[in-house]
Amino acid sequence: MDSAAQLETIAARWQGSFHNRRQVAATLARGGPVAPELTRELRTMEVERLQAPHLGEVVLYFQEFRASAPQLAHRQRVVVLGVDPLRGAVRAEQLFFRGGPTYDRPALDAAWVQTLGPEAFDRHPGCDLxxxxxxxxxxxxxxxxxxACRYRHPQDGEVCADFEMLLHPDQLWYRDRSLRLADGSVRGEVDGFSWLLFDRADRSDGIGPDGALDADLPALVRQQGVWRGRFRRYDAEGGLLETFPSTITIRVFQEGGRWRYHQSSLHGPEDAPLRRLEAQGEIHSGRVWFTSERYQGWAMDLPGEDPAAGSLLVMRARDPxxxxxxxxxSCSADGRRRWRVSQLLKDGQLVGRTTIDEEKLSGG
Incomplete structure (x- = not known):
């Protein structure tokens, strides 16, 4: 493949919506203490081709978002692709937005960005790829x-950046760090300078063409709506203790730039007043984190399933x-039915089980 053909192949592979959900799920499923080399935060990336001949023939624009700050573009660049005649290789010239911070910038619409002239950007040739x-x-x-990518930081003095990327047909990998040249110490790095793995998103991920973060949240979020079901409680030996109906409402919404989770449960024996339980939570780093009057815990996608076919929940009792x-x-393929199995554990011993069969009435 000659350089011109390579350029178009690179441009085609680099465009699209990407997410690191699979990598985050693998890290969380691994367990153990938090390690700087293992990413635990969900990130999404949107790369679009601009019609900006005043900047170059092949111009790309990308924004990367973190779950902890979905309203800000953590990385935001314009990239001009071309063939370097001296090297015979494809060169990606990075254009940095002039003014404001380098990272965590307000999101910008691609249609507006492609109207910007060269004066809107800073160029650092040593930082080209x-x-x-x-x-x-x-x-x-x-x-x-x-x-080659050197710049002066106001607090850390002369700094050198080190960036590398791998571009597959359906994956994008990168790692990034910066070093203080005075002593070679690390000024900043992404997850311990290990590789971030982004998979290309498609419609089965639920991610829209604009790369919106709400499309790549855990499976429990996609179960929002009103569910009608029946609880069956068993003792540790499998004997049926009681059965009763339930109605559960799951709601997801944005507030203060963060994703919030709310679940309201109505259930109880048919010959007794219904009990209402409320759980509130927040969604980030690939999990739903929630608390209620009796429990606090988290939910994550079942690992190894893409798209996720269900969820795993761990709830810790507030009262010993x-x-x-x-x-x-576990959810049906059409998302209209789900089946839940709970195990109740106390002092390392099984004390009971609960099964719940549910059908979605509305929402989602």
């Missing part, structure tokens, strides 16, 4: 020239006299 084809692995590797709860939720 050069692509090398690795045909045996069906990918391109891009990186800056070693030690109450049992902890481990629950698995």
């Amino acid at each position: 050069f692509f090398v084809a690795e045909p045996a692995l069906d990918r391109f590797r891009a990186r800056m020239d070693p030690g 006299a109450d049992p902890d709860v481990h629950e698995i939720i």
Whole structure:
């Protein structure tokens, strides 16, 4: 493949919506203490091709968002692709938005960005990327020239950036860090300078063409709506203790730039007043984190399923006299039915089980 063909292939592969949900799920499923080399935060990336001949023939624009600050573009760049005649390689010239912070910038619409002239950007040629084809692995590797991307930081003095990217047909990997040249110490790095893995999103992920974050939230969020079901409680030996109807309402909404979760449960024996339980929570880093009067816990997607076919919940009792709860939720392919199995544990012993069969009445 000649350089011109490589350029178009790179441009095509680089465009689209991407997310690191699979990598986050694998990290969370691994368990153990938090490690700086293992990403636990959901990120999404949107890359669009601009019609901006005043900037270059092939111009891309990307924004990357973190779940902890979905209203801000953590990384935001315009990239001009071209063939470097001296190297015979594809060069990606990075254009940095002039004015304001380098990271965590307000999101900008691509239609407006493509109207900006060259005066709206700063250029740092040493920070450009050069692509090398690795045909045996069906990918391109891009990186800056070693030690070339230098700039002066107001607090840390002379700094050198180190960035590398791998571009597959359906994946985008990158790692990023900066070093203080005075002593070689790390000024900043993304997840311990390990690789971030972004998968290309498609309609099965639920991610829209604008890369909106609400489309790539945990499976429990996609179960929002009103569910009617029946609880069956069993003792530790499997004997049926009681059965009763339930109505559960799940609601997801944005507030203060964050995603919030609310669940209201109505249930109880048919010959007794209904009991109402309320749970409030927040959604970030690939999980739903929630609290109620009796429990606090989290929910995550069942690992190894893409798209997720259900959820895993862990609930810790606030009162030591109450049992902890481990629950698995499985959903039908059409999202209209779900089946829940809970195990109640106290002092390391099984004390009971609950099964719930539910049908969605509305919402979602």
